[in-house]
Amino acid sequence: MHAHPDDESISTGATMAQYAAQGAEVTLVTCTLGEEGEIYVPELALLAAAEADQLGGYRIAELRAACAALGVGNVRFLGGAGRYRDSGMMGMPTNDNPRAFWQADLDEAAGYLVEVMRETRPQVMITYDAHGFYGHPDHIQAHRVAMRAAELARAEGVGPEKIYWTALPKSVLEAGLHAFADTVGNPFEGVESVDDFPFGTPDAEIAARIDATDLHDAKVAALKAHATQIPEASWLYALAGDFGNEFMGVEYFTLAAGERGPGDGPNGWEADLFAGLAVDEPAPAEAGSR
Numbered sequence: 395m396h397a398h399p400d401d402e403s404i405s406t407g408a409t410m411a412q413y414a415a416q417g418a419e420v421t422l423v424t425c426t427l428g429e430e431g432e433i434y435v436p437e438l439a440l441l442a443a444a445e446a447d448q449l450g451g452y453r454i455a456e457l458r459a460a461c462a463a464l465g466v467g468n469v470r471f472l473g474g475a476g477r478y479r480d481s482g483m484m485g486m487p488t489n490d491n492p493r494a495f496w497q498a499d500l501d502e503a504a505g506y507l508v509e510v511m512r513e514t515r516p517q518v519m520i521t522y523d524a525h526g527f528y529g530h531p532d533h534i535q536a537h538r539v540a541m542r543a544a545e546l547a548r549a550e551g552v553g554p555e556k557i558y559w560t561a562l563p564k565s566v567l568e569a570g571l572h573a574f575a576d577t578v579g580n581p582f583e584g585v586e587s588v589d590d591f592p593f594g595t596p597d598a599e600i601a602a603r604i605d606a607t608d609l610h611d612a613k614v615a616a617l618k619a620h621a622t623q624i625p626e627a628s629w630l631y632a633l634a635g636d637f638g639n640e641f642m643g644v645e646y647f648t649l650a651a652g653e654r655g656p657g658d659g660p661n662g663w664e665a666d667l668f669a670g671l672a673v674d675e676p677a678p679a680e681a682g683s684r
């Protein structure tokens with residue numbers, strides 16, 4: 395469950411690609427079209443919300459291309475494409491648009507996700523923490539809606555057995571702090587301590603570390619499909635160069651609901667989000683299907 399097109403690739407792209415490659419059924423539900431995003435492709439600048447207001451439709455195509463790169467074919471928009479509008483950054487007038495996701499009725503929005511759960515019967519759900527990972531209103535709302543939907547779906551017996559929230563361990567941030575400082579367009583300019591980042595989780599609270607380093611290329615391809623959002627010269631790619639494949643290929647999660655399974659990763663972290671669950675042996679993805 396993600397807020398905008400591109401969030402799936404940035405925060406869970408490696409994990410989604412890995413499970414899709416293993417034959418698991420991976421469903422992406424995106425809540426808005428990201429209409430209020432920046433546009434880094436000059437010839438598309440007039441698609442912006444204040445001009446033609448066509449960015450959202452364009453981003454559907456970017457999302458589909460990104461998911462194709464990740465090998466994920468089941469892509470939905472919460473309530474259908476265009477049901478909820480990007481709310482923009484916290485405190486902006488766009489938060490008050492009656493169509494903004496920030497204004498969504500919680501149970502109505504959760505109901506749309508319950509419909510998806512009835513159909514797909516997820517064993518594991520991934521969303522954001524209550525802070526929306528970094529405070530964007532649509533991420534906070536995605537958290538609220540996903541958690542409410544899980545509660546409603548569990549009452550029907552179709553909800554997820556485990557729920558994870560995206561996370562970045564403080565130790566990983568610490569290691570990256572200096573690399574951040576040297577990147578062009580560093581979005582965290584002036585940050586001197588990991589405690590000043592708007593995210594970061596104590597290592598002891600991390601539950602799972604998914605190592606999909608060998609699918610690093612799929613994640614990079616997915617990010618590049620979101621060209622309006624992530625400039626070619628982005629600090630993301632600069633950091634990826636500094637850190638190697640681990641920067642893109644390893645993702646971390648906290649466990650918000652369900653039993654923690656056996657951990658055979660570093661620090662006793664789970665190396666598999668399905669650890670401890672009874673799973674059918676997945677059919678390997680057919681060669682050439684990705």
Ligand SMILES: [Zn+2]
Nearest residue numbers: 397398401530
């Ligand atoms: Zn987002």
